[in-house]
Amino acid sequence: MTVNIPGVGFPFPGKTLVIPPLALGDLEQLLDRINLVMAGNMDKDSISTVIDATHAALRRNYPDMDRQEVADLLDLRNFRAALEAVMGASGLEVSEPAPGEGRAPSTGASSTLT
Helix, strand or coil: CCCCCCCEEEEECCEEEEECCCCHHHHHHHHHHHHHHHCCCCCHHHHHHHHHHHHHHHCCCCCCCCHHHHHHHCCCCCHHHHHHHHHHHCCCCCCCCCCCCCCCCCCCCCCCCC
8 A cells, every 4th residue: 555645654453554644624623632632631532532633644644444443453552652653743742741740730820939
């Protein structure tokens, strides 16, 4: 199969696929949901977001791949790495908190006394 859009090779179970950047239209639709997942939320909506984002990226190189096929390639071991690959291919930096630390919301205020 010919890959039309360069991206990140990702080792899914049984095959490596090239994850290209998300199209801007897909990113526009998914960015708020992706940010919630990257903040550490894990629920049914988060799982749907990972599947939707991975599918949106992969269908650019594999137009015949349906959402269920992508869902079957993702599991508890690879879903976060797959989402990070989607984000990395799209040029967006993924930053993780240290183990055991949650992300603190920004208040916009400086924590340094002057």
